[in-house]
Amino acid sequence: MTIYGYQNKVLRIDLKEKKASTEPLRMDFAKKYIGSKGLAIRYMYEELKPGIDPLGEDNKLFLTTGPLTGTPVPCSGKLSVAAKSPATGTMNDCSIGGHVGIRIKFAGYDMIIFEGISEEPCYVVIEDDKVEFFDASDLWGMGSHDAEAVLADKYGTDYSIMSIGPGGEKLSNMACINSDYYRQAGRGGIGAVMGSKKMKAVLIKGTGGVKVPDIENTTDKILEILHEDVLLEDNTFVFDEGTTAFLEACGDGGIVPYKNFSQGNDPEWEKYNGSVLMQYREGKRGCGSCGLGCGNFLKIGDAICEGPEYETIAVAGPNACITDPEHIVKFNEVCDNMGVDTISTGDTIVWAMEMTEKGIYDFGIRFGEADKMIEMVEKIARQEGVGADLSRGVKYCSEKYGGTDFAMQVKGLEFPQYEPRGSWGMALSYAISDRGACHMRAYAPNEEVFAASIPPYTSEGKGEMVYKLQVSNAVKFSLCICDFWGTLTYNYERMAELMRLVTGDDWTADDMFDVGVRVINIGRAFNQREGFNRAHDTIPKRLVKEALGGEGPAAGQKIPQEAFDDMLDQYYEVMGWDKNGMMPEELIQSIL
Structure with missing residues (x-):
């Protein structure tokens, strides 16, 4: 029987033995979890034993596509990268753009699973059904961009290359x-998992395609959907400015963090806003199958990057009290080459700035010190001096040195750049996220700040709101659709239509919603098995004790503990979990 949308094949690579094998995809899992995010977590639950060392040989690295990957469906070019997180001890799935997901699919695989630990640094080359292993000793220690340039020069541009920098090699929690x-x-130290396996890079080339039931009808319908749903006037900002446009929108709502989340706005934000940054744009790029093209190449002085994204601008700019656009681009560039996450790296440095200024511990860096911030990135990636401790993140460092009240993290994962006192639903979203503080699980500012459909400074209705947002995103990311297809949020019928077009199966809107709920639950089940419960669904004391400073609509706000507890209770109730955030065994069994 022909299976449409899926390749029905998993590539399993044993790095210790330098062997590769294939097996059929668990279609029973795919029926319940679709692909990408959901499918990856289901495989993790099945294959990763409780209590394993995230940096040990029993952890695995899962690269997972979705059924839409490799088709003309717009915004479907992403890939899920998943493993148990060394930063949090939770499950961790990340989304990566570019063309690598499509090339995996064209090589004939729905998923690649890396197992074991190589005895020496290596890289892996995959071309369709051919898998080869090579020594990477000469690449070890190189920056990620530098290593990729060497490999691209050797193998050409027909391959997608995934690589780590020194951060991954040194097993940083923010790699x-x-x-x-x-x-x-x-996020979550996913690069450290790759580094722990001594795998510097993987190159992937595929020469095949993806079968759909009726290519002509599918293509025609997808073109209709592209114009009806994606290429809309409301979405032009994605092409024009990318996420730099969020700076103004978030600033208007008072949720741009300033000085380690002590204020909700930077009065000098116009020095580095989207309009300023776009003056330095030298090129554009989009992911495979993208109809929008959010990527902007910026060059300021000797600094160059694709982006910077809103998160990077906010953490390297206002949160660090720095207004220089060149610094922001340079921070982005150095983080990328060193192979460390801009969010966690930036938040950790910003915390160190506050620690120094408060006289709690001198990390040798203060707010506004741009050059030292760039230097600190390399120290963190290479674990030099104070960088060795900082590379483990703010949870570890605050427990060692103090400053836990303003260590902006949940479960060991540092905050994205949205001030929760200006969007209380964001506080709940950070707290209940299965991988630690994450804005991609449920993006509350959409409802509370931008659309202003729900009052932001109240606990009322927030459990239901976050639940609905989370379910929608869980489905979208299991299809492996980019978040910029904004009109897809809550549109389960459209998502079901895409599945019908690509797989030929009779998916309904209710089916899609059920998948979303299932994906949330399987992530929670994984974490529950690792010992996580309500005690870990918390927010930093700063949000509860300190009123938000500065000016703007959220100034003076704080989140009373009883209000936060109320939101948490609401969320647990709608999810069917108990007051301690625990899933009943019958619920766990029902989703397996």
Whole structure:
């Protein structure tokens, strides 16, 4: 029987034995979890034993596509990269753009699973059904961009390359994986998992395709959907400015963090806003199958990057009390080459700045010191001096040195750049996220700040709101659709239509919603098995004790503990978990 949308094949690579094998995809898992995010977590739950060392030989690295990957469906070119997180001890899945997901699919695989630990640094080359292993000793120690340039020169541009920098090699909790130079699987120390396996890079080339039931009808319908749903006037900002446009929108809502989340706005934000940054744009790029093209190449002085994204601007700019656009671009560039996540790296440095200024511990850096911030990135990646401790993140460092109240993290993962006192639903979203503080699980500012459909400074209705946002994103990311297809949020019928077009199966809107709920639950089940419960669904004391400073609509706000507890209770109730955030055994069994 022909299976459409899926390749029905998993490539399993044993790095210790330098062997590769294939097996059929667990289609029973795919029926319940679709692909990408959901499918990866389901495989993790099945294959990773509780209590394993995230940096040990029993952890695995999962690269997972979705059924839409490799088709003309717009915004479907992403890839899920998943493993148990060394930063948090939770499950961790990241999304990475570029072309690597499509090339995996064209090589004939739905998923690649890396197992074991190589005895020496290596890189892996995959071309369709051919898998080869090579010594990477000469690449070890290189920056990610530098290593990718060497490999691209050797193998050509028909391959997608995923690589790590010194951050991954040194097993930093903020290490990321780069692909196509400027795209990252960024969070939770996913690059450290790759580094622990002594794998510097993987190159992937595919010469096949993806079967759909009716290529002509599918293509025609997808073109209709592209114009009806994606290429809309409301989405032009994605092409024009990318996420730099968020700076103004978030600033208007008072949720841009300033000085380590002590204020909600930077009065000098116009020095580095999207309009300023776009003056330095030298090129554009989009991921495979993208109809929008959010990527902007910027060059200021000797600093160059693709981006910077809103998160990077906010953490290297206002949160660090720095207004120089060249510094922001340079911070982005150095983080990428060193192979560390801009969010966690920036937040950790910003915390160190506050520690120094408060006289709690002198990390040798203060707010506004741009040059030292760039130097600190390299120290963190290479674990030199104070960088060795800082590379483990703010949770570890604050427990060692003090400053836990303003260590902006949940479960060991540092905050994205949205001030929760200006969006209380964001506080709940950070707290209940399965991988630690994450804005991609449920993006509350959409409802509370931008659309202003729900009052931001109240606990009322927030459990239901976050639940609905989380379910929608869980489906979208299991299809492996980019977040910039904004009109897809809550549009389960459209998502079901895409599945019908590509797989030929009779998916309904209700089916899609059920998948989303299942994906949330399987992530929670994984974490529950690792010992996580309500005690870990917390927020930093700064948000509860300190009123937000500065000016703007959220100034003076704080989140009372009873309000936060109320939101948490609401969320647990709608999810069917108990007051301690625990899933009943019958619920766990029902999703397996």
